Amino acid sequence: MTDLKGRSLLTLMDFSSEEILYLLDEAARFKAMKKSGITHRLCEGKNIALIFEKTSTRTRCAFEVAAADLGMHSTFLDPASSQLGKKESIADTARVLGRMYDGIEYRGFGQDRVEELARFAGVPVWNGLTDDFHPTQALADLMTIREHLGRLEGVKLAYLGDTDGNTSNSLMVACAKLGMSFTACAPEKYFPGRELADKCRAIAAQTGAEIRFESDPLCGAKGADVIYTDVWVALGEPDELWKERIEDLLPYQVNARVMEAAGPQALFMHCLPSFHDLGTSIGRDIYERFGIDAMEVTDEVFESPASVVFDEAENRMHTIKAIMAATLR
Numbered sequence: 001m002t003d004l005k006g007r008s009l010l011t012l013m014d015f016s017s018e019e020i021l022y023l024l025d026e027a028a029r030f031k032a033m034k035k036s037g038i039t040h041r042l043c044e045g046k047n048i049a050l051i052f053e054k055t056s057t058r059t060r061c062a063f064e065v066a067a068a069d070l071g072m073h074s075t076f077l078d079p080a081s082s083q084l085g086k087k088e089s090i091a092d093t094a095r096v097l098g099r100m101y102d103g104i105e106y107r108g109f110g111q112d113r114v115e116e117l118a119r120f121a122g123v124p125v126w127n128g129l130t131d132d133f134h135p136t137q138a139l140a141d142l143m144t145i146r147e148h149l150g151r152l153e154g155v156k157l158a159y160l161g162d163t164d165g166n167t168s169n170s171l172m173v174a175c176a177k178l179g180m181s182f183t184a185c186a187p188e189k190y191f192p193g194r195e196l197a198d199k200c201r202a203i204a205a206q207t208g209a210e211i212r213f214e215s216d217p218l219c220g221a222k223g224a225d226v227i228y229t230d231v232w233v234a235l236g237e238p239d240e241l242w243k244e245r246i247e248d249l250l251p252y253q254v255n256a257r258v259m260e261a262a263g264p265q266a267l268f269m270h271c272l273p274s275f276h277d278l279g280t281s282i283g284r285d286i287y288e289r290f291g292i293d294a295m296e297v298t299d300e301v302f303e304s305p306a307s308v309v310f311d312e313a314e315n316r317m318h319t320i321k322a323i324m325a326a327t328l329r
């Protein structure tokens with residue numbers, strides 16, 4: 001019997017393969033109940049705090065809707081409306097919130113911040129994205145892959161672009177734990193950090209997973225079941241990076257050639273938001289400055305039948321609901 005009560009989710013590294021699969025099963029159960037209109041309010045009377053030091057659409061909405069479905073009240077705190085970091089330390093904030101709330105979500109900068117929050121809060125803390133990891137995103141991605149391919153073990157995932165970011169880090173850990181193949185496909189300077197890659201390779205030796213680094217985009221994509229990418233300048237990184245990132249990463253754009261190299265079975269995945277057209281102010285600015293109408297993925301691929309990006313977005317809510325229910329009940 002898997003028991004996660006009282007646990008924090010700071011990185012998937014802290015969770016066993018069995019515990020990750022349990023969360024995915026629970027998320028599937030919650031999704032089925034939601035689709036059937038079955039209400040449950042399993043955490044009735046509990047309260048959670050949502051700390052967002054960076055902007056969000058999916059993660060915030062997923063936590064708020066999941067909390068409401070579970071019968072909980074949520075309080076949203078952003079830097080402008082709280083003392084966090086400016087007038088009050090993380091340790092003090094954690095001890096205050098831990099006296100009032102049953103669980104705390106944190107989105108922000110260094111991984112050390114969410115870890116400090118968890119150390120002092122005395123209640124479960126969930127990482128809603130740090131510079132290093134995005135574990136709730138990876139859980140939603142695993143759920144989506146399993147829904148579409150019917151399995152996880154042996155699935156080949158190729159991640160193109162900046163493969164040293166929070167989402168790619170969490171996916172590499174997830175793939176290592178679940179016996180999947182993870183290919184980081186990027187210029188060498190964008191490969192994942194050595195320390196994390198070594199840890200993942202050690203886990204992979206036990207699970208039958210494979211962790212590969214590849215600089216040729218078509219070789220990296222060849223035969224992949226999942227082609228994954230993310231924006232080239234992450235939340236919190238400065239706008240000055242666009243020029244260098246576009247020059248370095250344009251050869252790793254997910255386009256029709258990349259999907260063809262993968263094969264007709266391949267899914268396209270992206271954690272969103274995405275710059276696939278001129279529908280955003282940043283997209284239009286990049287077009288005016290660099291003359292490209294899409295960045296990490298072309299609109300053709302984004303809108304193709306292979307694209308399951310909105311399933312991923314929906315599954316953020318079901319997986320986050322599973323995490324909260326499992327750690328609070």
Ligand code: CP
Pocket residue numbers: 055056057058059060129137271272273
């Ligand atoms: N994927 C993701 O974390 O989306 P938001 O930034 O909108 O929360």
